[in-house]
Amino acid sequence: xxxxIAIALTVNGEPVTAEVKPRLNLxxxxxxxLGLTGTHVGCEHGVCGACTVRxxxxxxxxxxxxxxxxxxxxxxTIEGLSDSGEIADLQNAFRDRxxxxxxxxxxxxxxxxxxxxxQKPQPDRAEIREHLAGNYCRCTGYHAIIDAVESTARxxxxxxx
Amino acid sequence: MTASDERQVLxxxxxxxxxxxxxxxxxxxxxxxxGRGQYVSDIVLPRMAHVVFxxxxxxxxxxxxxxxxxxxxxxxxxxxxxxxxLAGVVSPWVGVLSHLKGLKSAPQHAIAVDRACWQGEAVAxxxxxxxxxxxxxxxxxxxxxxxxxxxxxxRTALDPETSVxxxxxxDNLAFERNLDAGxxxxxxxxxxxxxxxxxxxxxxxxxxxxxxxxxxxxxAGEARLTIYQGTQAPHMxxxxxxxxxxxxxxxxxxxxKDVGGSFGIKVHIYADEMATYGLAKMLRRPVKFVADRVESxxxxxxxxxxxxxxxxxxxxxxxxxxxxxDDLTAIGPYSMYPRxxxxxxxxxxxxxxxxYATPNYxxxxxxxxxxxxxxxxxxxxxxxxxxxVTEGLVxxxxxxxxxxxxAIRRRNLIRDDAYPCASPSGLRFEALSHHAALDRILAxxxxxxxxxxxxxxxxxxxxxxxxxASFIEVTNPGAAFYGVGGARISSQDGVTVRLxxxxxxxxxxxxTEQGQGSESLTAQxxxxxxxxxxxxxxxxxxxxxxTPYGGGTWASRGAGIGGEAALQSAKVLRDNxxxxxxxxxxxxxxxxxxxxxxxxDATSGERRIELNELARVVYFRPDTLPPGLQPELVATxxxxxxxxxxxxxxxIQAAWIEVDTATGFIKLLRHxxxxxxxTLINPQLVDEQIRGGVVQGLGAALFEHCIYxxxxxxxxxxxxxxLVPMAGEMPDIDVGHVVSxxxxxxxxxxxxxxxxxxxxxxxVANAVNDALASFGVTITEIPLTPRLVLSALGQI
Numbered sequence: 001x002x003x004x005i006a007i008a009l010t011v012n013g014e015p016v017t018a019e020v021k022p023r024l025n026l027x028x029x030x031x032x033x034l035g036l037t038g039t040h041v042g043c044e045h046g047v048c049g050a051c052t053v054r055x056x057x058x059x060x061x062x063x064x065x066x067x068x069x070x071x072x073x074x075x076x077t078i079e080g081l082s083d084s085g086e087i088a089d090l091q092n093a094f095r096d097r098x099x100x101x102x103x104x105x106x107x108x109x110x111x112x113x114x115x116x117x118x119q120k121p122q123p124d125r126a127e128i129r130e131h132l133a134g135n136y137c138r139c140t141g142y143h144a145i146i147d148a149v150e151s152t153a154r155x156x157x158x159x160x161x
Numbered sequence: 162m163t164a165s166d167e168r169q170v171l172x173x174x175x176x177x178x179x180x181x182x183x184x185x186x187x188x189x190x191x192x193x194x195x196g197r198g199q200y201v202s203d204i205v206l207p208r209m210a211h212v213v214f215x216x217x218x219x220x221x222x223x224x225x226x227x228x229x230x231x232x233x234x235x236x237x238x239x240x241x242x243x244x245x246x247l248a249g250v251v252s253p254w255v256g257v258l259s260h261l262k263g264l265k266s267a268p269q270h271a272i273a274v275d276r277a278c279w280q281g282e283a284v285a286x287x288x289x290x291x292x293x294x295x296x297x298x299x300x301x302x303x304x305x306x307x308x309x310x311x312x313x314x315x316r317t318a319l320d321p322e323t324s325v326x327x328x329x330x331x332d333n334l335a336f337e338r339n340l341d342a343g344x345x346x347x348x349x350x351x352x353x354x355x356x357x358x359x360x361x362x363x364x365x366x367x368x369x370x371x372x373x374x375x376x377x378x379x380x381a382g383e384a385r386l387t388i389y390q391g392t393q394a395p396h397m398x399x400x401x402x403x404x405x406x407x408x409x410x411x412x413x414x415x416x417x418k419d420v421g422g423s424f425g426i427k428v429h430i431y432a433d434e435m436a437t438y439g440l441a442k443m444l445r446r447p448v449k450f451v452a453d454r455v456e457s458x459x460x461x462x463x464x465x466x467x468x469x470x471x472x473x474x475x476x477x478x479x480x481x482x483x484x485x486x487d488d489l490t491a492i493g494p495y496s497m498y499p500r501x502x503x504x505x506x507x508x509x510x511x512x513x514x515x516x517y518a519t520p521n522y523x524x525x526x527x528x529x530x531x532x533x534x535x536x537x538x539x540x541x542x543x544x545x546x547x548x549x550v551t552e553g554l555v556x557x558x559x560x561x562x563x564x565x566x567x568a569i570r571r572r573n574l575i576r577d578d579a580y581p582c583a584s585p586s587g588l589r590f591e592a593l594s595h596h597a598a599l600d601r602i603l604a605x606x607x608x609x610x611x612x613x614x615x616x617x618x619x620x621x622x623x624x625x626x627x628x629x630a631s632f633i634e635v636t637n638p639g640a641a642f643y644g645v646g647g648a649r650i651s652s653q654d655g656v657t658v659r660l661x662x663x664x665x666x667x668x669x670x671x672x673t674e675q676g677q678g679s680e681s682l683t684a685q686x687x688x689x690x691x692x693x694x695x696x697x698x699x700x701x702x703x704x705x706x707x708t709p710y711g712g713g714t715w716a717s718r719g720a721g722i723g724g725e726a727a728l729q730s731a732k733v734l735r736d737n738x739x740x741x742x743x744x745x746x747x748x749x750x751x752x753x754x755x756x757x758x759x760x761x762d763a764t765s766g767e768r769r770i771e772l773n774e775l776a777r778v779v780y781f782r783p784d785t786l787p788p789g790l791q792p793e794l795v796a797t798x799x800x801x802x803x804x805x806x807x808x809x810x811x812x813i814q815a816a817w818i819e820v821d822t823a824t825g826f827i828k829l830l831r832h833x834x835x836x837x838x839x840t841l842i843n844p845q846l847v848d849e850q851i852r853g854g855v856v857q858g859l860g861a862a863l864f865e866h867c868i869y870x871x872x873x874x875x876x877x878x879x880x881x882x883x884l885v886p887m888a889g890e891m892p893d894i895d896v897g898h899v900v901s902x903x904x905x906x907x908x909x910x911x912x913x914x915x916x917x918x919x920x921x922x923x924x925v926a927n928a929v930n931d932a933l934a935s936f937g938v939t940i941t942e943i944p945l946t947p948r949l950v951l952s953a954l955g956q957i
Contacts, residue, residue, distance in 0.1 A: 023293075037203040038196015040421070042370045043454045047880035050370055078196035091194045095186045098849050101676030103193030104370040104421030110194065125893075133889035136880075138370050138422045139676050141856035141917075142888040144849055 007071040011036070012080025020067045027051040027062035029070075030077060038078035038107045042136070049135030052108035053077050059115045078107035087114050090152045099148040101139030109135045113149045122157055125150060172907065173690050173732055174840075177756050180685035180695060184845035187681040188700070198419040201374035201391050202451045209376065209447040210239050212440055213295035214433055215285040215302045216459065217277030220313065220532040220873025221326070221494075222306035224275055224284055232287055232301040237294035240444060241302060242286045244272035251439035252405045254430075256496035258646030261503045264336040264528075266496035267327040271405075271436035276309070278326060278494035279534050280874055281459025283433050288440060288448060311532040311873045315468065315491035318529035326494050326530045335496055336503040336528040338510050342585035343521035348483035352474035356557045360550050361942035364466035364491075365865035367539050367857075368885050371421020372452040373461060375434050377441035386413045388438060391420035393428040393673055394713035399705045400649045401430045401499060402438050417703030423675040424857065425539040426461050428715045430498050433460060458878035463867050464505065464539035466491045467546050471513075473554040474521075477562050479572040483521035484514040486550060490528050493535030499648045502536050503528050508543025508635070511586045513551050515633040516595055516811065518575045522585035532873045540857055542716075544634060544919035552630040552923040553941055556930065566629050566927070567608065570599060574631060588633075591804075593811040594837045594899040595631055601897050602629075602813050602835040611817060619935070625830070626932025628816040630923035633809050636717035636838070636912025637903070641806035653801035654718075655709025656726040658687055658734050660794040662780040664758060664773030666691060666698045668730075671711025672723030673703050677914065678846040679719050683727045685842055686908070690731035691738075692755030693772065709797060717912020720842055721808060725800040725906040733796035741792045742775055800906065808903045808911040812836030814855070816924035820932045822954060825947030827863060827929060829892040836916045839902040840909035847913045848896040854917020855894050860886045862922035866944050 004019040011034060020029060027044075030036040030053070042050030044063050051062040054076035081087050087110055093099070100106040109132065116123055116131040123131070128149045129142070137145065174181040192198055229241030253268040272283045285302050289295035310324040317323050318333045325333055349355055376389040386408060392398050395415040403410045420427065437450040452460065467490040474482040488509050492502035506526040514522050559569040574595035575582065583589045608627070615625045643650040657669040668687045672679045684698040691698075701707055709726075712718060739750040742760040746753070746769050754763040759771045778785060779792045786792070802808060815833040820826075834851050841847055864884035868876045877883045902909025922943050929950070930939050938953045951957045 031203075036196070037199075040200070040371070041202065042372075043880040045454065045879060045881065048370060078194075082195035091191070094194055095190045098184075098187065098190075098678075098845050100190060100193060101678075101849065101853060102370070102420060102422045103190070103198055103676065104200065106194055107196045129888040129891070133887040136368075136370060136885055136887065138368055138424070138857070138885065139853045140849060141852035141854075141894060142886075142891050143852050143894050146888065146893075 005068050007068055009070050009072060010074045012076055022066065022068055024067045025063055026053070026065040026067050026070055029067035030062060036077050036079055040104055040107060042104065049112060050105050050108045052111045052135065054111060059112055078111060081111065081114065089155060090114060093148040093152045097144045097148040099140060099144040105135060105137045109137065109145060117153055117156065122153055173728065176689060176692065179689040181689050182841055182844065184843055185685065185695060187678050188684055189680060193419065200371050200419045200421050201376060201389055202371065204376045204389050206376060206378055206447040209449055210288045210290060210444065211292040211295050212286050212288045212437055212448050212450045213292060213299045214283035215287065215299050215304065217273065217280060217282045217284050219277060219306055219308050220280045220311045221309040222277050223309060224273065224277065224304060225307050226305040227285060228303040229285060231303065232298040235294065235298035235301055237290040238287065238298045239290065240288045242440060244270050244274040244284065247272050247436055247439050248274055250406065250443050251435050254405060254498045256498035256501050258501050258643065258648055260646035261336060261501060261507060264496065264501060264503045265330050266335060267330060269432060269495045269498065271432050271439055279532055281456065281534055283436060286436055286440060288444060292451065313531055313533065313869060313871055313873045315489055315529050315531065318491065318531065326532060333530045334527060335492060335530055336506065338507060338526045340510055340522070340524045340586055345483050345485060345521045345523040348521040349472070349474045352482045353476045354558065354561050355472060355474050356554065356561050357470065357472040358553060358557060358941045360469045360471060360553060362465040362467040362546055363866040363944050364463045365861050365867055366458065366461050366463045367424040367426035369422030369424065369426050372454065372457045373427065373431065373434065374451040375437050376447055376449045377438045378447040379441040379445055381445045384412060386438060386442065388413065388415045390415060390417060390434065391427050392417050393423050393675060393715045394650065395673065395703060395705050396710055397650045397713065398430065405435060406438060406442060415705045417673055420675040425715065429462055429500060429537050431460065454880060455878050458867065458883060459534055459875055462497060462537040462539060463534050464536055465546065465861070466536060469509065469546060469550050471550045471554050473558045475558040475562060479562065479564050479569050481517055481519045481558065481573045484519060484551065484554065485523040486513050488526040491531040491533065492528055493533055494530055495535055497535050497537035499650065500538055500643065504538055505543045509546045511588055512543055512547035512633060515547065515584050515588065516575065516631040517573045518579070519573065520585055533869055534875065540854065541915035541918035544632065544915055545858060545861060545922050548630055548632045548920050549923040549926060552927060556927045557939065560934070567603065570629065570631060574599065588809065589805055590809050591903055592901045593633065593809060594901050595811055597899045598811060598813045598835040598837060601899060602815050602833050605835070605895055605897050606815050606833045623819065624822055624932045625817065625819045626928035628924040628926065628928030628931055629813060630920040630927060631813045632920040633811050634915045634919050635807045636810055636915070637721035637802050637808035638716050638718060639802045639806050642716065651710060651712040653799050654711035654723040654726050655797060655799040656683065656723065656730040657709055657795060657797040658730045660734060660738060660772065660776055662776050664697065664771065664776045666693050667701060668698060668727060669701045669708045670723055670727060671709045671713065672719040673714040675714060677714065677719060677850060678843060679714055679723065681846060682720050682724050682842045686724055686727040687731045690728055691735050693758055697758060709799065717914040721906065721910045721912055722800055722802065724842060724910050725908045726798055728908050729798035729800060730796045733798060734794065737793050737796060738775065741779060742770055744787050744790050745770060745775065745778060802905045804905050808905065810836060810838050810911045810916065812916050812920065814920040814924040816928040818925060818928040818932060820929060820950060825950035827945055827950065829859065829890065832892050832894045834894065834917060835897040835899060836913065837899040837901050838913040839900065839911040841898060841900065842910055850913045851896050851917040852894045854914065855921045856886050856891055858918040858921025859891065859925065862925040862943050863945055
């Protein structure tokens with residue numbers, strides 16, 4: 001078996017060093033090695049979006065990213081984005097609009113929605129739907145999620161002006 | 162005074178600061194949004210091992226040889242276990258129920274013994290210190306298969322020349338039901354027009370975003386098995402695990418924490434889960450099984466897969482005189498355990514024609530075995546088929562006699578003042594509101610305006626269609642579903658509610674939470690009845706050691722049954738609190754009330770004693786209470802509907818779609834639903850149940866399909882090839898309500914979980930046929946793929 005490789009990265013701002021097998025994906029590394037179980041594994045082949053995390057500021061599928069690829073990078077997960085308060089308003093909007101049911105897709109959905117709002121502060125509903133199209137939700141039918149993202153965008157824009 | 166007026170006056174829910182009917186946020190959402198939920202796949206226990214299953218690549222094969230020697234030598238491997246070895250720990254089962262007369266199936270093992278009957282059936286288990294190492298070793302298990310003839314076409318499954326999957330059963334027919342009500346032959350003979358069509362429904366599945374997972378922990382020191390599983394029915398799992406592992410129910414505890422989607426997928430007993438329980442007992446340590454996505458597609462129950470021939474008799478004045486169906490459905494090689502695989506066909510027979518006042522109805526349903534994955538109850542069991550057949554036939558009849566789809570429905574839907582009444586299949590309806598729902602949806606969608614827009618766009622070569630689908634929905638099932646057939650699946654639920662020393666309330670309920678809002682509705686009801694704010698009510702569910710015994714959350718029963726148990730238990734606790742308060746305050750209980758966490762004077766509203774102060778006295782200074790008064794600040798009540806076997810709800814859906822006749826693509830523009838689930842405990846949660854259900858129905862209508870080849874190979878067992886609805890292609894969905902509370906409970910709530918899925922595909926199919934009417938094209942098959950549309954148009 002191929003030997004483990006040493007990696008050093010930051011996860012939610014904290015420095016992490018580890019010895020990982022080359023085949024270990026980032027989702028399993030976060031969940032099993034670091035105990036960050038908020039990153040969910042839905043399909044393990046890069047389709048459903050439940051494992052979405054931020055890698056050096058861009059969203060990636062943690063199941064399609066190897067842990068060794070994160071060497072030297074900054075990884076942010078739902079735990080980090082929650083603790084920092086960066087997405088508190090988005091989370092409040094999800095809660096008020098009941099934009100989650102089982103909650104399994106929700107961490108990935110929130111991170112992807114925040115990615116959209118950082119790129120485009122005032123998206124219309126079609127643009128929100130398009131950006132979230134890589135994150136599957138089987139419970140809500142999406143309507144409430146679109147509402148929550150739309151209302152967050154509006155509130156942020158109002159606060160900024 | 163009408164019954165509903167009387168209810169309003171007398172209801173314990175009609176109180177100051179009631180949460181009933183309010184769209185309050187669900188408790189505990191922050192936990193899920195912060196990634197702090199605890200799903201089964203998150204659970205790690207000391208000494209925990211991981212199991213991976215070796216699965217048959219063939220749809221039907223004899224296991225000629227199985228050699229685990231090389232696998233056992235792999236790093237981290239703890240055990241390699243065959244079906245025969247595990248059969249000594251887990252006894253086999255047969256998925257039949259006595260009230261489904263004639264239903265037959267063969268014994269099924271946790272792991273196949275000698276023979277695999279579908280592609281994906283487990284033939285060996287590999288247990289290792291990690292899932293990755295178990296997967297490595299599973300590849301080293303050498304299995305020699307001898308392929309056997311496969312049964313993969315339901316239309317020929319009963320032919321004499323087709324091989325029989327279980328020879329001891331005699332044929333491939335699992336179940337047949339025939340129904341003949343009224344004067345069907347006469348109605349068809351005398352009707353002005355008879356229209357017939359064959360409706361085809363693809364196999365699909367639930368695709369819960371969290372795959373099935375279980376951690377089974379056998380503690381040899383306690384002789385007790387703890388099962389951590391995302392199940393909808395913990396007490397059912399407790400019973401089945403105990404029965405087949407040779408344990409008493411008291412030796413099995415089932416704990417259900419967060420569940421990543423369910424929809425009926427997680428209400429069954431799966432062979433690989435039973436194997437995991439057995440492996441934990443065999444190896445005397447915790448064993449974890451988490452299905453990967455390919456396994457999910459190959460082993461999570463599938464549903465639908467029906468071919469249903471339908472006929473309708475109609476007069477030129479629009480009167481529908483009769484319905485007749487001949488339904489054929491293909492299940493797997495075994496009827497699923499313990500709920501069986503015959504319920505969906507049975508439901509189709511029950512539900513066809515259900516919204517209409519047509520006394521003449523004949524039905525035959527046949528359920529045949531196949532060498533494909535097992536099928537069983539998935540959201541809205543049977544409803545989408547019954548609704549699509551009924552509403553498809555009604556639209557075809559309307560088209561034949563040149564009547565508007567709205568007009569024919571107005572002419573034939575059961576009148577709103579006709580209740581109580583029964584259907585030809587014997588369903589009893591307490592109070593439905595088809596006409597009110599129809600009126601409401603026409604107003605919401607601006608039917609006349611849409612028709613005008615449709616006509617205008619047609620002149621520009623744009624083909625849009627409107628589709629309507631009325632439906633009835635089975636909710637709040639009593640014992641009629643399973644209990645009468647001998648299954649130990651409880652139809653009653655219980656709630657224990659307790660006032661603690663700080664004045665906070667804990668409610669233990671036997672219903673479960675998979676995101677529908679069970680916690681919320683329990684807290685809303687308990688808070689409202691007790692006069693306690695919701696933030697002081699903590700709800701505990703999903704633990705057979707801790708909650709009352711009950712059925713769980715499935716078949717849209719949580720709110721109506723578990724909610725009523727919550728209401729009744731809170732009423733008792735409230736009375737108990739007021740007895741103590743009266744003693745402390747030297748007042749009469751009847752002169753007191755509880756409002757906003759304090760006992761108040763019922764007339765003036767004056768606050769007399771805070772609940773936390775009352776609790777302090779009860780728990781820490783009982784010496785100050787009058788002699789002989791023993792406070793009971795805990796109460797338990799159970800509930801099961803007894804007057805009606807099911808609480809039927811009704812509703813109607815409408816779809817507005819556009820067909821691109823060059824590509825065959827169907828664009829969903831807007832969707833409307835009006836439904837009547839009785840008392841709305843939390844309107845927002847009801848709306849979201851319906852929207853989510855609609856989108857699952859839309860998935861079936863347009864995308865979702867488990868595609869098997871003629872050898873029984875599932876060809877699209879991954880999320881890239883099995884299409885589910887994505888945000889970009891789903892429409893906004895408008896939801897409206899009519900409210901006809903059931904009088905069987907004080908709460909008056911019926912279910913709402915199936916409604917969306919029940920009618921969505923029918924509405925879309927009718928809309929597509931409406932859009933294509935000018936081409937003389939009718940499509941009666943789902944999923945409505947571009948290929949199907951283009952074929953129908955003669956373009957390919």
